[in-house]
Amino acid sequence: MYWKRLVELCENKKVFIQTHNFPDPDAVSSAFGLQYFLKQYGIHAILCYAGKIEKLNTKRMLSVFDIDMSYIDDITDMTSEDYIITIDAQKYNANISTFPGHEIACIDHHPTFIDYEYEYKDVRICGACASIIAKYYEDAGILISENVASALLYGIKIDTAELSRGVSDLDIDMFYMLYKKANLSKIASLYSNSMELNDLKAYGAAFESITIVEEIGFASIPFNCHDALIATISDFILSLDVVECAVVYAIREDGIKFSVRSDMTDVDAGRLTEWALSGVGTGGGHFSMAGGFVQTANIEKFGKNLHKEIESRFVKAVNILR
Ligand SMILES: [Mn+2]
Numbered sequence: 001m002y003w004k005r006l007v008e009l010c011e012n013k014k015v016f017i018q019t020h021n022f023p024d025p026d027a028v029s030s031a032f033g034l035q036y037f038l039k040q041y042g043i044h045a046i047l048c049y050a051g052k053i054e055k056l057n058t059k060r061m062l063s064v065f066d067i068d069m070s071y072i073d074d075i076t077d078m079t080s081e082d083y084i085i086t087i088d089a090q091k092y093n094a095n096i097s098t099f100p101g102h103e104i105a106c107i108d109h110h111p112t113f114i115d116y117e118y119e120y121k122d123v124r125i126c127g128a129c130a131s132i133i134a135k136y137y138e139d140a141g142i143l144i145s146e147n148v149a150s151a152l153l154y155g156i157k158i159d160t161a162e163l164s165r166g167v168s169d170l171d172i173d174m175f176y177m178l179y180k181k182a183n184l185s186k187i188a189s190l191y192s193n194s195m196e197l198n199d200l201k202a203y204g205a206a207f208e209s210i211t212i213v214e215e216i217g218f219a220s221i222p223f224n225c226h227d228a229l230i231a232t233i234s235d236f237i238l239s240l241d242v243v244e245c246a247v248v249y250a251i252r253e254d255g256i257k258f259s260v261r262s263d264m265t266d267v268d269a270g271r272l273t274e275w276a277l278s279g280v281g282t283g284g285g286h287f288s289m290a291g292g293f294v295q296t297a298n299i300e301k302f303g304k305n306l307h308k309e310i311e312s313r314f315v316k317a318v319n320i321l322r
Contacts, residue, residue, distance in 0.1 A: 003136050006085075006105055006120045007041045014082040015043060016075075018103075020089035020096045021051030022227055023069070025058050026128045027088035029155030032067045033133035034087060034107065036148045037140070045085070048072055050097040054226040057158075057194040064186055065151040072099060088129040091116045094282070094293075107132055113284070126168040130155030134174035149181035154190060161235065165288050199229055206233045206248060213311050216318065217243035220307060221250040227257060227291070234259040245269070247276075247314050249292075256299060258283065258292035267321045275317035276310075 017034055019027035031047045038045050047069040053059050082101040089096040091103045092114040105120035109129045124132055130152040137144045156175050160167050163175060206219040217237045230250050237246035238261040245262040262269040269290040273283030280301045281294030302309040
C-alpha cells in the first residue's frame with residue numbers, strides 16, 4: 001500500500017512530475033505512466049523537463065502515445081508551494097535542474113549519490129524506471145490502458161536494450177505483464193525511421209577515429225553532438241566482437257562529453273569512468289553504462305595527444321579496478 005502515501009501527499013496540491021534533463025524513452029514513459037496512475041485518484045499532474053528531447057524516437061513517442069510534456073521555460077506558474085515528483089532521476093544529480101517547486105517525492109532506478117529527505121522515496125535498482133511504475137498498477141489493482149502499457153513497455157525495452165542490460169526480476173515480470181496489454185505495432189513504428197541524416201555524420205566521424213586497445217574501443221566525434229547520440233554510437237561500438245568496453249567522446253563547445261558502455265563482468269563502468277577522468281572531470285553511472293564530462297578549461301590537462309591520453313587513462317583504470 002506504499003503508493004497510497006504518494007496519493008495522499010498529492011491530494012489537493014498542484015503536482016509536477018519532473019524527469020531528468022534531456023529525457024529519454026524510460027523517463028518519458030515513466031512520467032506518463034505515473035501521470036495516468038495519479039489521474040485514477042483525481043490528481044492531475046503536469047509533466048515537465050529541462051534540456052531538450054533530443055532523439056527522434058523519443059520525440060515521436062510524444063505523438064504516438066499522445067503525451068503532453070512541458071519544457072520548463074513554458075511553465076510560468078510553478079511556485080515553491082507546488083509539489084514535484086522527480087522520476088528516473090534524483091534531486092542534486094548533475095542531470096536534473098532545480099525548479100521552483102518543492103521536491104516531495106522521488107521514484108528512480110539509479111543508486112542514490114546525494115541523500116535528500118523526500119516525503120516519499122521509491123528507489124529500486126532495476127533496469128528501467130518504467131518497471132517500477134508498471135508495478136504501481138499491478139499493486140494497486142488499477143487497469144492499465146493499452147496506450148500506457150505500450151509506452152511503459154517501450155521504456156523498458158529501450159532502457160534495458162531489449163532485456164539485455166541491468167535486468168532484474170521486476171523488469172522481467174513487468175515486461176511480461178505489459179507485453180500482453182500493449183499495442184505492439186505502435187511500438188514497432190518507433191523502431192523504423194529513427195535516425196536523422198545529421199546523425200550519420202557523427203557515426204562517420206566515430207568510425208574514422210576508432211582504435212581498440214586491450215578490448216576497449218575508443219572513438220571520438222570532433223564536433224557538437226547530443227548526449228543521446230553519443231550513447232547510441234557507444235552502444236553500437238560495443239556490439240563489435242573484439243570490444244568488451246566502448247568509450248565514445250564528443251568534443252563540444254562546453255567540453256568533452258563521454259559515453260561508456262561495457263560488457264565486462266569484473267569492472268563497474270560507472271567507477272571506471274570516474275577513475276579514468278579523475279583530476280580532469282567527472283564520471284559515473286551504472287555497472288554497464290556510464291557517462292563523463294570534462295570542461296573545456298581542463299582539456300589541456302590531457303596534454304598534446306588527447307586520444308592517446310584518454311586511451312591510457314581508461315586502460316589503466318580497468319587494470320586498477322580489476
Ligand atoms: Mn531510466
